[in-house]
Amino acid sequence: MLLTGFEPFAGDATNPSGDAVRAVAERWTGPETLVTEVLPVTFAGAAARLRVLIDEHSPDVVIAAGLAGNRAQVTPERVAINLADARIPDNAGEQPLDAPSVPGSPAAYFATLPVKAIAAAIAGAGIPASVSHSAGTFVCNHVMFTALDAVAAQQDVRAGFVHVPWAAETAPAGAPALPLADIVRSLEVAVRTSLDTRGDARITGGALD
Template sequence: MPAKRASPTVLLTGFEPFEQELLNPSWEAVRALDGWKCGRATVHARLVPCVFGDALDALDRVMDELQPVLVVCIGQAGGRAEFTPERIAINVDDARVPDNHGRQPIDVPVVPGAPTAYFSTLPVKAIVRELRAGGVPASVSNSAGTFVCNHLFYGLMHRLATHPSAAGARGGFIHIPYLPAQAARFPGAPSMSLETLVDALRITVKTALAVKHDVAETGGQLH
């Protein structure tokens, strides 16, 4: 097992493009922060395949390498208008479309025999509060879907809950809107600029490192 690093490491992951897209806003935003210093912590950005199983293998390798104290995985959510930290990951793969290797699991667990769900250990409501204060549209999301995003989110939270090397580390998942160039192909679809997405990630990392106990304020939805 690699030794713990002298200075804290933050891992940000983004996905490769999928479903005929030429880019993925998650990777475009994440890679802009590779090497960024947030206090004593250093951010490392890594690309993850949009493939069931392979995404978790890639996450395991980089977590073994970096031993991060904080992991924030980012994914595209076309149609959403806000920066949305996810509250919960569920133990099911149910793919609406095939992944980038043609895999399309239906109603199978991410991790057989593991808990039904895990809550994010990010301070999701504090993150939303700080994002809004910084002028970024944001809200708590209560569903990460059942595609590779939720697959990666659940796998991350299961590792953080069970792997000895992850003791004390925190993590979660955030869905983000299309970039404007993508939304132009879908008239009426909302988007968010790359500059805003990168600023939002900076706020997210700063808040997650500073806030150990989430704030108690409404973040619920009627449906």
């Protein structure tokens, strides 16, 4: 199992996705092996590092997590598009516009995680959650597309992305937020649901669900 979050970006002091991933790693009791990493918020660096992690560890499940600061719910993403179109520069100062994430790859990929099951399980744990149909066009979408592209030929590997809100402890004034403990728990539920859902996970996460 590979679980990633992101470092802070755009001048923020923290990023709840990275904080939550670190906490999940500290609390993990298995029995599966969990590999975690906090990725840079850079188009080139995040994609390259994610491909290295997938090559090194050959995970059965890949979940990347990132911050959606305008959302009040945890939102598993259903679709990644092959587009990098940044409204602000990344942490390396790069700002691609109207560029493909992976030249020559499909226009979009559906998540192969059971996204509806994940959202339902998180909501069942008392944490606001819903399925999202847009991961945007910044580094989050870029990483989701890269993950799905990297495992596209491996029918038994599931991959996708989960956006989380601000953590209440560090959120900017007025921003929608959840307690960091709820964000941590939501990622744990996403991991467990992805690992335990078998059989039709690709259909559940894809276009036919």
